[in-house]
Amino acid sequence: MATAFPSIAPTGRSFVAPRWPTQTQTSQSGVITRRLWGSRPSRATLSLRFNNISDTNTSAILNAYNTAKGSVDSLTLPSVLFDGADTTLASWLNASATGSGLLWAFAEDSPPQVESVAPGRSNVSVSLTAELRIS
Amino acid sequence: MAVTSTTGSFSITGLDSTVVVRDASVDISRDTLETTNLGDSSRTYVTGLRGASGSATLLYENSLLDDVYAKINTDSQGAITATLTLTIGKTISGSVLITSVGSTVTVGDVTSTNVAFTFTGDLTISST
Numbered sequence: 001m002a003t004a005f006p007s008i009a010p011t012g013r014s015f016v017a018p019r020w021p022t023q024t025q026t027s028q029s030g031v032i033t034r035r036l037w038g039s040r041p042s043r044a045t046l047s048l049r050f051n052n053i054s055d056t057n058t059s060a061i062l063n064a065y066n067t068a069k070g071s072v073d074s075l076t077l078p079s080v081l082f083d084g085a086d087t088t089l090a091s092w093l094n095a096s097a098t099g100s101g102l103l104w105a106f107a108e109d110s111p112p113q114v115e116s117v118a119p120g121r122s123n124v125s126v127s128l129t130a131e132l133r134i135s
Numbered sequence: 136m137a138v139t140s141t142t143g144s145f146s147i148t149g150l151d152s153t154v155v156v157r158d159a160s161v162d163i164s165r166d167t168l169e170t171t172n173l174g175d176s177s178r179t180y181v182t183g184l185r186g187a188s189g190s191a192t193l194l195y196e197n198s199l200l201d202d203v204y205a206k207i208n209t210d211s212q213g214a215i216t217a218t219l220t221l222t223i224g225k226t227i228s229g230s231v232l233i234t235s236v237g238s239t240v241t242v243g244d245v246t247s248t249n250v251a252f253t254f255t256g257d258l259t260i261s262s263t
Contacts, residue, residue, distance in 0.1 A: 011173065
């Protein structure tokens, strides 16, 4: 069952498009051959930055991470995460443009990071990854 | 917010009582934390920490220089309280650390010393 990521507008966002599963072979003559091992790209990454957010919102992000058991459960992402992008770009950023089956989850080796900057205010960094998975 | 008084009074505890203050000012500032989101077209902020600093020009005889210079010369200034009283009776006071002292000596004129300080901890701002 997917966990809902809290509806908090980010202050910074960085996206890396999903990669196609390819393998490259280089012959002794220098000729490069690439072979495609699948029909769908996968492993997109979305890095989000939430600057100076309240303790309530910080707790909501940490709660989502805990509820999803880290990278185990998939996430449903609210549209507010893609604020500032038009619908076409947003469809690429949320990976829906590449077809169904890509599911978002917290990145396995990068839990949310919380930096306390003032009483009641924190900077939070979140890394998400979109993978082809069953659930 | 800058508060300056020329007809009020200014004092720092521990200074010789005969020190004459020519002018004094206190600036109170408040940090802002930016909360602008990616979908916003205008910057938004919330309030952060408050701080204050100030300065004063002191006039006195040479024999009283030790008071001020001793405070900036010591490794631990201890509790020094600065109080600025405006003409209308409002007072701004708090613990301060003296951050700079400099004297000007002119032949035929009184010695003047500029003192700068930074408030540490809460300020007390009285109502008039």
